[in-house]
Every structure is written in C-alpha cells, then in structure tokens.
Amino acid sequence: MSLETGFASLVGTQISVITSDGKHYVGLLRGYDQTTNLLLQECQERVYSTKSGVQVIQNPGIYCIRGDNVAVVGEVDEEADAQLDLAATKAPPLAPIHH
Amino acid sequence: MLFFSLFKTLVGKEVTVELKNDLCISGALHSVDQYLNIKLTNTRVHNEQKYPHMMSVRNCFIRGSVVRYVHLPPGAVDVEVLHDATRREARGG
Numbered sequence: 001m002s003l004e005t006g007f008a009s010l011v012g013t014q015i016s017v018i019t020s021d022g023k024h025y026v027g028l029l030r031g032y033d034q035t036t037n038l039l040l041q042e043c044q045e046r047v048y049s050t051k052s053g054v055q056v057i058q059n060p061g062i063y064c065i066r067g068d069n070v071a072v073v074g075e076v077d078e079e080a081d082a083q084l085d086l087a088a089t090k091a092p093p094l095a096p097i098h099h
Numbered sequence: 100m101l102f103f104s105l106f107k108t109l110v111g112k113e114v115t116v117e118l119k120n121d122l123c124i125s126g127a128l129h130s131v132d133q134y135l136n137i138k139l140t141n142t143r144v145h146n147e148q149k150y151p152h153m154m155s156v157r158n159c160f161i162r163g164s165v166v167r168y169v170h171l172p173p174g175a176v177d178v179e180v181l182h183d184a185t186r187r188e189a190r191g192g
Binding site: 084 | 118119120121122124136142148149150151152153154155156157158159160161162164165
C-alpha cells in the first residue's frame with residue numbers, strides 16, 4: 001500500500017469490501033475517489049449464515065459502492081483466498097453500522 | 100487537527116480498531132488521513148470464528164466514519180502533553 005491513504009496501488013487487484021449494512025463484496029477494484037466511492041468489476045457477494053456455508057453470488061458488470069456505505073476495504077491475498085473453504089465456513093451475518 | 104497529529108505520531112505502532120459493527124481489527128498503523136481513515140498492515144481480526152470475512156486480508160483500509168474506538172498501546176501517548184494540547188485547542192489556539 002502506498003504511503004497516503006488512497007487506493008492507487010490497489011487498482012486492478014482483488015479487494016474485499018465490508019459495507020456499513022454488513023454486506024461483504026470481493027471484486028476487482030477499477031476506480032475510487034477521495035470519498036471512498038468504489039468501482040468494483042466482476043464482484044461477488046459473500047453471504048454468511050450460521051446454518052449453511054457461505055453463499056457466493058456473482059454479479060456481472062460493475063458495482064459502484066457509495067463511500068458513505070463503505071466500512072472496510074481489504075487487500076485480498078489471492079493465494080490465501082483460493083485456499084479458503086467457503087462452503088464450510090459458517091458465521092453469523094455482520095451487524096450493520098449504527099452511527 | 101489535533102487528533103490527526105496524534106495519530107500521525109503513532110504510525111508504525113500496534114493498534115486495535117473497534118468498528119461500530121463490533122468488529123475488532125488489530126494491526127500496525129500504516130497511515131492516517133484528515134478524516135481519520137486508517138490503514139493497517141499485518142492485520143488480525145479478533146474472534147475469527149465469528150468474523151471470517153477478512154481471513155485472506157493482510158492489509159486494510161478502515162473508513163474513519165465507522166470507527167468506534169482505537170485502542171492504543173500503553174505508553175504511546177504522553178497524556179499530560181495531550182491534556183495541555185486539547186485545552187489549548189479548546190480555548191481556540
């Protein structure tokens with residue numbers, strides 16, 4: 001990551017986004033701005049549940065996530081991500097952010 | 100501005116950021132900006148069983164607006180100096 005807090009070094013790489021309503025998206029970062037608006041390509045939503053494994057929903061096209069709704073942006077280690085056994089991962093859904 | 104300056108002095112230190120959705124992320128403070136957005140390196144999420152979302156993430160950006168607390172290492176802040184500085188700022192410089 002660069003010294004500043006922009007995402008220049010992450011453009012074109014896989015990122016993991018947790019939104020303030022508790023959703024989790026993984027996709028290719030295509031663009032961003034200073035208010036943390038994000039453009040994600042070929043992004044997948046990972047839906048967590050305690051009853052079954054992670055449900056992966058593929059979204060073709062581009063997702064634009066408004067900065068207000070972004071909580072965490074993570075740099076995905078693709079090797080580590082490929083090793084994850086999502087089908088066997090059970091977890092409660094993330095709580096939404098209450099301001 | 101004061102807390103922005105404070106956080107800038109903590110770059111490189113190990114901190115734990117607690118989010119408003121109760122997620123706790125520990126890591127080395129990499130950088131901070133005027134919104135108190137935070138970048139952490141070598142991150143670890145507390146209670147990974149319950150929060151497996153970031154298992155493949157080592158570096159992350161946390162939006163300042165979703166931060167509830169930042170837990171700082173003991174001894175990293177000179178509380179007396181901070182007291183004085185906050186009083187001075189409250190008086191208007």
